[in-house]
Amino acid sequence: MVVEKAQPAGPREKLLTYGAKELSDAELLAIFLRTGKRGVYVVTLAEQLLGHFGSLRRLLSATLEELGAVGGIGVAKYAQLSAIAELGRRYAASWMQDEQPLLNPDMTREFLMSQLSDEQREIFMVIFLDNQHRVIKNSQLFSGTLNHVEVHPREIVREAIKVNAAAVILAHNHPSGHAEPSKADKMITERIINCCQFMNIRVLDHLVIGRGECVSFAERGWI
Known part of the structure; x- marks a missing residue:
């Protein structure tokens, strides 16, 4: 007689048996939420949250008021979700710091989108690199309003x-979600390049981050 292998009882058991990569977004989210709400299993609650917000990114950037509108989500679960989002950002920053020379444009794009795409005001960020293009540090040097950030090239x-x-890689976000660079973006980039040239510092790229999209000055041939 052939005995079928029993299936794991829940997301945690499935993770331990098959690995985290085999879990759906809802199953991974359920592990962090830990419990559901009255009459709703935790995985079902995770699926409802993802369905309501449309994506994992929108869910993890939601405010307490937005989460509360779903029903059954209080301060504790909001704190859990906020901590997950911040942990992800810090993991990405640490991973960038520990990586080998930054030669892959996709790596840069993914990192910057993780840091800037959900910001509600314009942030200007700079990645500082050594002469082998290894990351020394990354800094959010300037912050502004919904549609403007004042940048000082000399500070960079x-x-x-x-x-x-x-060398440096420049980046800033457009909270509106549209990543197309403005005339002002092009002008400040030129000013930064000119200022850096005096000290023999190369500007490798300037990336503008929107919601789910990114425009590279280097790929456009502007640098």
Whole structure:
């Protein structure tokens, strides 16, 4: 007689048996939520949340009020979800810091989108690299309003000299979600390039981050 192998009882058991990659977004989310709500199994609650917000990214960037509108989501679960999102951002930052020379544009794009795509105001970020294009540090140097951030090229150069950077990658977000660079974006990029040239610091790229999209100045041939 052939005895069929019993299936894991839940997401945690499935993870331990098959590995985290085999879990759906809802199953992974259920592990962090830990419990459902009255009459609703935790995986079902996770599926409802994902369905309501449309994606994992939108869910993890939701406010307490937005989550509360779903029903059954209080401060504790909001704290859990916020912690997951922040842990993901910090993991990405740590991974970038520990990686080998930054030669893969996709790696840069994914990292910057994880850091900037959900910001509600414009943030200007700089990745500082050594002469072998290894990451020295990344900094959110300037922050602004919903549609404007004031950038000071000399501050970028000053920070680059402080950490002995040979090159930089620039990035900022558009909270509107549309990543197409503006005339002002092009002008500040030129100013930064000109300022960096005096200290023999290369500007490798400037990436504009929207919601789920990214525009690279280098890929457009503007740098």
